[in-house]
Amino acid sequence: MAIRKIVKYGDPVLRKKLKPVDFKKIEAELPALLKDMEETCLSVNGAGLAANQIGLDYRLAVILIPEDEKGEKKKRFVIINPEIIETEGMITDEEGCLSLPGMFVEIDRAEKVKVRALNERGLAVELCATGLLAKALQHEIDHLDGKIFIDHADPRLKPQIKKELKKLAKTWN
Ligand code: CO
Secondary structure: OOOOOOOOOOOHHHHOOOEOOOHHHHOOOHHHHHHHHHHHHHHOOOOEEEHHHHOOOEOEEEEEEEOOOOOOOEEEEEEEEEEEEEEEOOEEEEEOOOOOOOOOEEEEEOOEEEEEEEOOOOOEEEEEEOHHHHHHHHHHHHHHOOOOHHHHOOHHHHHHHHHHHHHHHOOOO
């Protein structure tokens, strides 16, 4: 088990649209990989991590949602080859990303989503989500499509975001 290095904004792998994966091809290495992704995400108090954020190029993400108020216990969701099949409503909230530490921007997301994916056992599942899980699903699936949350920011804010990112990038390793 190991904490992986998280790819930072500016790396081209974060702009790649990732391909679906044949579950059988990753099945053997999946338990160890998921443990690494979970540990990596927890080490920086994240709510989710997509495969390209640790340099992998297929559609897989891990989401960790606090189960209690203190956030000590977390429920893990694994999504492989996920697709959003339905959305409903709209909600504006502040969002951040482990690949852009220190950057937080208010963006619009669907309030509810229905996602079809394979789970960690390779079974087809449908997740209907609201709240933090809905937000995390949209954020992580965006990553798998080569999108980053700031893409959704108000265009008027983009010059300021660019300036702040330049400053922040100096603090990343
Ligand atoms: Co992110």
